[in-house]
Amino acid sequence: xxxxxxxxxxxxxxxxxxxxxxxxxxxxxxxxxxxxxxxxxxxxxxxxxxxxxxxxxxxxxxxxxxxxxxxxxxxxxxxxxxxxxxxxxxxxxxxxxxxxxxxxxxxxxxxxxxxxxxxxxxxxxxxxxxxxxxxxxxxxxxxxxxxxxxxxxxxxxxxxxxxxxxxxxxxxxxxxxxxxxxxxxxxxxxxxxxxxxxxxxxxxxxxxxxxxxxxxxxxxxxxxxxxxxxxxxxxxxxxxxxxxxxxxxxxxxxxxxxxxxxxxxxxxxxxxxxxxxxxxxxxxxxxxx
Amino acid sequence: xxxxxxxxxxxxxxxxxxxxxxxxxxxxxxxxxxxxxxxxxxxxxxxxxxxxxxxxxxxxxxxxxxxxxxxxxxxxxxxxxxxxxxxxxxxxxxxxxxxxxxxxxxxxxxxxxxxxxxxxxxxxxxxxxxxxxxxxxxxxxxxxxxxxxxxxxxxxxxxxxxxxxxxxxxxxxxxxxxxxxxxxxxxxxxxxxxxxxxxxxxxxxxxxxxxxxxxxxxxxxxxxxxxxxxxxxxxxxxxxxxxxxxxxxxxxxxxxxxxxxxxxxxxxxxxxxxxxxxxxxxxxxxxxxxxxxxxxxxxxxxxxxxxxxxxxxxxxxxxxxxxxxxxxxxxxxxxxxx
Amino acid sequence: xxxxxxxxxxxxxxxxxxxxxxxxxxxxxxxxxxxxxxxxxxxxxxxxxxxxxxxxxxxxxxxxxxxxxxxxxxxxxxxxxxxxxxxxxxxxxxxxxxxxxxxxxxxxxxxxxxxxxxxxxxxxxxxxxxxxxxxxxxxxxxxxxxxxxxxxxxxxxxxxxxxxxxxxxxxxxxxxxxxxxxxxxxxxxxxxxxxxxxxxxxxxxxxxxxxxxxxxxxxxxxxxxxxxxxxxxxxxxxxxxxxxxxx
Numbered sequence: 001x002x003x004x005x006x007x008x009x010x011x012x013x014x015x016x017x018x019x020x021x022x023x024x025x026x027x028x029x030x031x032x033x034x035x036x037x038x039x040x041x042x043x044x045x046x047x048x049x050x051x052x053x054x055x056x057x058x059x060x061x062x063x064x065x066x067x068x069x070x071x072x073x074x075x076x077x078x079x080x081x082x083x084x085x086x087x088x089x090x091x092x093x094x095x096x097x098x099x100x101x102x103x104x105x106x107x108x109x110x111x112x113x114x115x116x117x118x119x120x121x122x123x124x125x126x127x128x129x130x131x132x133x134x135x136x137x138x139x140x141x142x143x144x145x146x147x148x149x150x151x152x153x154x155x156x157x158x159x160x161x162x163x164x165x166x167x168x169x170x171x172x173x174x175x176x177x178x179x180x181x182x183x184x185x186x187x188x189x190x191x192x193x194x195x196x197x198x199x200x201x202x203x204x205x206x207x208x209x210x211x212x213x214x215x216x217x218x219x220x221x222x223x224x225x226x227x228x229x230x231x232x233x234x235x236x237x238x239x240x241x242x243x244x245x246x247x248x249x250x251x252x253x254x255x256x257x258x259x260x261x262x263x264x265x266x267x268x269x270x271x272x273x274x275x276x277x278x279x280x281x282x283x284x285x286x287x288x289x
Numbered sequence: 290x291x292x293x294x295x296x297x298x299x300x301x302x303x304x305x306x307x308x309x310x311x312x313x314x315x316x317x318x319x320x321x322x323x324x325x326x327x328x329x330x331x332x333x334x335x336x337x338x339x340x341x342x343x344x345x346x347x348x349x350x351x352x353x354x355x356x357x358x359x360x361x362x363x364x365x366x367x368x369x370x371x372x373x374x375x376x377x378x379x380x381x382x383x384x385x386x387x388x389x390x391x392x393x394x395x396x397x398x399x400x401x402x403x404x405x406x407x408x409x410x411x412x413x414x415x416x417x418x419x420x421x422x423x424x425x426x427x428x429x430x431x432x433x434x435x436x437x438x439x440x441x442x443x444x445x446x447x448x449x450x451x452x453x454x455x456x457x458x459x460x461x462x463x464x465x466x467x468x469x470x471x472x473x474x475x476x477x478x479x480x481x482x483x484x485x486x487x488x489x490x491x492x493x494x495x496x497x498x499x500x501x502x503x504x505x506x507x508x509x510x511x512x513x514x515x516x517x518x519x520x521x522x523x524x525x526x527x528x529x530x531x532x533x534x535x536x537x538x539x540x541x542x543x544x545x546x547x548x549x550x551x552x553x554x555x556x557x558x559x560x561x562x563x564x565x566x567x568x569x570x571x572x573x574x575x576x577x578x579x580x581x582x583x584x585x586x587x588x589x590x591x592x593x594x595x596x597x598x599x600x601x602x603x604x605x606x607x608x609x610x611x612x613x614x615x616x617x618x619x620x621x622x623x624x625x626x627x
Numbered sequence: 628x629x630x631x632x633x634x635x636x637x638x639x640x641x642x643x644x645x646x647x648x649x650x651x652x653x654x655x656x657x658x659x660x661x662x663x664x665x666x667x668x669x670x671x672x673x674x675x676x677x678x679x680x681x682x683x684x685x686x687x688x689x690x691x692x693x694x695x696x697x698x699x700x701x702x703x704x705x706x707x708x709x710x711x712x713x714x715x716x717x718x719x720x721x722x723x724x725x726x727x728x729x730x731x732x733x734x735x736x737x738x739x740x741x742x743x744x745x746x747x748x749x750x751x752x753x754x755x756x757x758x759x760x761x762x763x764x765x766x767x768x769x770x771x772x773x774x775x776x777x778x779x780x781x782x783x784x785x786x787x788x789x790x791x792x793x794x795x796x797x798x799x800x801x802x803x804x805x806x807x808x809x810x811x812x813x814x815x816x817x818x819x820x821x822x823x824x825x826x827x828x829x830x831x832x833x834x835x836x837x838x839x840x841x842x843x844x845x846x847x848x849x850x851x852x853x854x855x856x857x858x859x860x861x862x863x864x865x866x867x868x869x870x871x872x873x874x
Contacts, residue, residue, distance in 0.1 A: 037420050093420050094355050095602050101552040102598030109592035225431050228424045263439035270432030274413050281416040490739040490746045497730055500719045508792055509705030509734040
């Protein structure tokens with residue numbers, strides 16, 4: 001009984017891990033390449049969730065919601081990037097924190113103005129509302145679907161980054177910024193595209209979390225901070241590090257909340273981060289020499 | 290050479306600080322004059338956050354270390370006071386120690402606890418630098434936040450009400466006016482201390498290291514320990530501010546140590562100007578008043594506020610202090626170095 | 628030969644496959660000005676960085692005044708008497724000329740955990756700092772912020788900082804880099820003054836300056852010293868001409 005509970009929580013942990021990976025991928029690459037700490041990444045996650053919930057409420061289609069969410073987040077992300085954030089790529093980190101902090105406040109409040117105070121609920125499509133048996137453990141079908149979708153997207157992303165020419169550029173840029181600017185390509189365009197792609201992934205993570213958590217203002221920041229922890233533990237700019245760290249954080253966070261009290265469990269992640277950084281200040285897989 | 294002129298310019302350095310303190314000191318009289326005690330409440334809030342923002346500026350403006358865990362230290366100070374008062378009120382010892390509602394004991398306790406925690410957090414965070422430091426301190430802030438929620442015995446999520454009467458030695462400071470002046474004295478001390486520190490040998494190392502670490506190492510100084518010391522000093526002063534907040538409003542809760550509150554503190558510092566010691570105090574006043582005015586104007590004040598922050602970062606790089614000095618120096622027809 | 632201030636023994640440093648420092652051995656006498664010349668990419672700055680301690684060698688030893696300092700971090704080597712002026716000027720933009728020198732004085736006079744007294748009004752710091760600033764000829768610019776200095780002045784300040792450290796060994800990495808002719812001549816004169824008081828390792832591309840200043844010259848090619856000798860010996864050495872001066 002306890003063993004199956006732990007097994008179920010392990011699966012939940014992996015599922016949180018893949019979602020964190022979707023969040024961290026954009027964060028770590030944007031930071032690695034543009035040297036920009038994008039605290040609005042959590043807002044993009046929230047925008048994805050709200051866009052998804054609103055789409056489902058309007059059309060009743062869950063699938064459409066899944067498609068609209070990353071699109072909406074990408075559009076919002078691109079708008080934010082081109083109108084404001086791109087001016088801050090070369091600025092010091094204090095300015096970056098301030099401009100994204102201000103943006104978070106404004107975006108959160110704007111969302112509240114549009115959708116009100118009550119959290120939105122996303123309903124599960126009937127096909128995914130039951131349970132499936134995994135090694136004798138009944139596991140919610142939707143969570144399994146998230147897990148699989150997340151794994152597929154994470155796998156695709158990993159392949160793109162590790163195996164394609166675009167991915168090679170991105171990796172080169174993340175580990176050596178001068179190369180990124182010497183690539184001879186349209187750098188602002190590449191930056192925008194990367195930002196947009198990161199935003200889309202954040203939006204996807206948001207809408208997938210929708211049916212599990214409630215869709216509400218402020219949902220983005222806790223996940224943002226976890227994603228930052230993932231980024232730091234994994235080594236900034238490293239996609240492989242992000243993957244490993246995301247799974248680690250997902251599992252530790254989920255198990256911690258179950259085995260300890262929720263509040264103490266939430267602390268476990270940060271204790272783990274402190275322990276890892278005490279020995280490896282640049283994270284597990286440092287991308288910058 | 291021109292000794293009198295030097296003395297005069299030395300005096301002039303202190304004018305803004307003295308003006309700030311004088312203006313604040315006058316607020317209770319205004320409150321009494323127009324019969325609105327609410328003003329004192331606001332002024333106390335201004336003073337408390339001015340202490341915290343000044344303390345934060347010591348590491349942000351002079352150390353180049355953008356810490357996002359200072360709300361955590363703020364809360365730690367508050368919880369030390371709250372928990373000691375809780376044990377005093379419930380006459381239940383804390384392990385073997387009796388509780389207390391006396392700030393003469395609670396403040397040193399808050400200083401001690403925050404210093405120890407800051408030393409550990411700083412030692413780990415300072416192994417990294419720049420953006421990593423920023424992200425790690427943000428994560429530590431979250432750890433403190435959840436830590437406060439985990440304190441089920443002391444209210445958990447709901448926060449901790451202080452039900453005993455707060456004293457300072459034999460002095461009852463539960464009186465709103467008296468408490469305000471107590472906080473103001475602490476602010477004056479904070480401004481004095483930080484003002485001294487930044488111009489001392491210690492401060493020179495800290496400032497040089499923030500702009501060019503290689504240079505500092507090349508002349509023979511490892512900045513690490515200096516940064517750690519600055520971080521601890523800053524955390525301790527912030528904890529004192531938090532302790533005062535808790536004692537003043539008879540309440541402390543995890544909300545007071547959320548990550549967004551850490552962001553608020555950075556905004557206050559930058560809004561006022563991180564280049565001068567007295568800048569953040571102005572920033573804190575502007576922040577608290579702005580928050581008050583905007584929130585009375587619309588429930589969606591945070592939207593306006595967020596945009597305002599963005600606007601400030603885009604346009605006003607030296608903060609209000611620089612704006613003031615620019616106007617001032619234009620009037621007196623002299624150039625100043627930022 | 629008894630009075631050797633710096634002894635470098637079989638120093639090695641690789642970056643990936645590139646051997647930037649390859650079996651480099653060198654002896655510097657106390658009081659001499661020892662120039663290191665070599666073509667671009669020979670590994671001169673890499674070598675200086677290892678002497679200063681910003682880079683750790685893969686193997687080999689560095690001995691200063693008979694003491695093995697290979698494992699010492701840069702800040703401790705500075706305290707032991709190594710001062711470096713950087714090829715690419717490394718200053719604190721919002722510090723004045725005097726502040727820079729005072730920082731160096733402060734660094735050599737014990738720890739800086741002194742919180743109360745104003746450092747800029749401390750005669751114990753200001754007086755020696757002023758002296759160093761005057762030595763390099765920057766007295767009239769003492770209160771000027773580093774970001775407002777001309778290139779030549781910034782190079783002078785680099786030297787002032789190094790002098791203020793009262794080092795036993797000065798590492799000068801292209802002190803004339805990017806200077807015009809006039810500034811270059813002034814700098815050569817200044818260095819001629821300094822070499823009376825300090826042991827110096829000088830890296831410089833200006834051959835006229837090198838041959839007039841150096842007591843001995845070592846030629847560094849591909850991370851390895853191929854020849855050490857007096858200027859007139861180096862000038863006429865066929866190997867050196869082939870490897871470096873010839874083209």
